[in-house]
Amino acid sequence: MIDKSLRRIKTNLISRSHAKKAIPIYFSTNVSKIKKNVSSLNYNFLKTLGFNSIYGNWVVLSDTRGKISAVIVGLKKTKNNYSKFFIGSILSKLPKGTYFLKNIPKTEDINELMLGFCLSFYSFKDFDKKLKKEKNIGSPVLILPNVSNLDKILLLTESEFIVRDLINLPANILSPKHFENYLKKFSDFYNLEIKTVFGNNLKKNFPLIHEVGKASSKKPRFLELNFRGSSKYFNITLIGKGVCFDSGGLNLKSRSAMINMKKDMSGAASVLGLAYYLIKSKANINLRILIPCVENSLSGKSFRPGDILISRSGMGVEIKNTDAEGRLILADALTYATEKKY
Numbered sequence: 001m002i003d004k005s006l007r008r009i010k011t012n013l014i015s016r017s018h019a020k021k022a023i024p025i026y027f028s029t030n031v032s033k034i035k036k037n038v039s040s041l042n043y044n045f046l047k048t049l050g051f052n053s054i055y056g057n058w059v060v061l062s063d064t065r066g067k068i069s070a071v072i073v074g075l076k077k078t079k080n081n082y083s084k085f086f087i088g089s090i091l092s093k094l095p096k097g098t099y100f101l102k103n104i105p106k107t108e109d110i111n112e113l114m115l116g117f118c119l120s121f122y123s124f125k126d127f128d129k130k131l132k133k134e135k136n137i138g139s140p141v142l143i144l145p146n147v148s149n150l151d152k153i154l155l156l157t158e159s160e161f162i163v164r165d166l167i168n169l170p171a172n173i174l175s176p177k178h179f180e181n182y183l184k185k186f187s188d189f190y191n192l193e194i195k196t197v198f199g200n201n202l203k204k205n206f207p208l209i210h211e212v213g214k215a216s217s218k219k220p221r222f223l224e225l226n227f228r229g230s231s232k233y234f235n236i237t238l239i240g241k242g243v244c245f246d247s248g249g250l251n252l253k254s255r256s257a258m259i260n261m262k263k264d265m266s267g268a269a270s271v272l273g274l275a276y277y278l279i280k281s282k283a284n285i286n287l288r289i290l291i292p293c294v295e296n297s298l299s300g301k302s303f304r305p306g307d308i309l310i311s312r313s314g315m316g317v318e319i320k321n322t323d324a325e326g327r328l329i330l331a332d333a334l335t336y337a338t339e340k341k342y
Contacts, residue, residue: 088116
């Protein structure tokens with residue numbers, strides 16, 4: 001569960017330590033400007049290659065013994081919509097070795113570079129025996145002795161890996177009950193208060209959540225986590241949509257629209273990742289996490305187009321499309337959030 005996500009993090013990928021034999025990485029917008037930093041042989045090699053310093057292009061240079069002597073990364077932009085983490089992702093593809101950034105230009109955000117580098121090592125191999133057995137060929141290590149936000153970057157990476165692991169789990173495993181068990185583990189991690197509402201209590205107190213999830217054999221529930229800091233702190237509530245699988249209900253989705261619907265709980269995963277970051281960073285807040293958790297399935301119990309459902313607030317909702325289940329379960333959660341204080 002959460003500990004598995006954290007074990008994926010390679011905390012030694014970026015180091016503040018100095019390394020005398022680190023391989024230099026030069027950033028270039030014009031190859032002629034780095035002539036003084038490389039040997040004449042390597043400069044002629046770059047000219048022969050036609051290296052044009054285009055953003056994201058890179059080349060590995062060698063010395064006379066065949067060892068890596070330097071890396072050149074292009075930063076000349078030809079368009080405006082490059083990914084924030086693009087250069088960090090490029091650096092993660094370097095051969096195994098220890099590298100040092102020699103000339104980081106002001107146009108590049110070092111935090112985005114580091115985060116892009118760390119996030120690029122994520123992989124989800126939990127159900128692939130061949131991938132699990134693959135030999136690790138080693139990863140590049142970046143030396144950044146003057147960086148100040150490394151702990152924050154690693155914490156952001158951990159939070160993102162938690163989110164990705166949850167989203168990647170298939171719906172036959174990540175059911176509402178499994179999600180509840182995950183939250184219990186999460187609460188144990190930081191001694192949080194956890195509350196679960198299901199069955200007749202759910203039907204009575206969160207009727208829209210009950211109506212959406214009642215068709216599935218995997219019963220719906222409402223999950224709440226509380227992190228209490230101090231009465232002097234701000235109160236923040238995070239609400240995440242936890243639809244573990246969405247068939248569309250009686251307004252059945254097409255095959256192409258349904259194929260990725262295990263990801264319809266991404267909102268719930270995202271608020272958990274954010275909660276992890278806020279708690280670990282010791283933010284001065286009182287935090288409440290609310291997750292309506294259901295599976296939108298088909299059976300004789302499915303709610304129907306034309307039904308009028310009564311919400312927690314007492315307002316009636318006429319159903320036009322059963323594939324609009326997210327706004328229904330979130331309506332009850334939002335009502336609860338606004339009426340109940342910490």
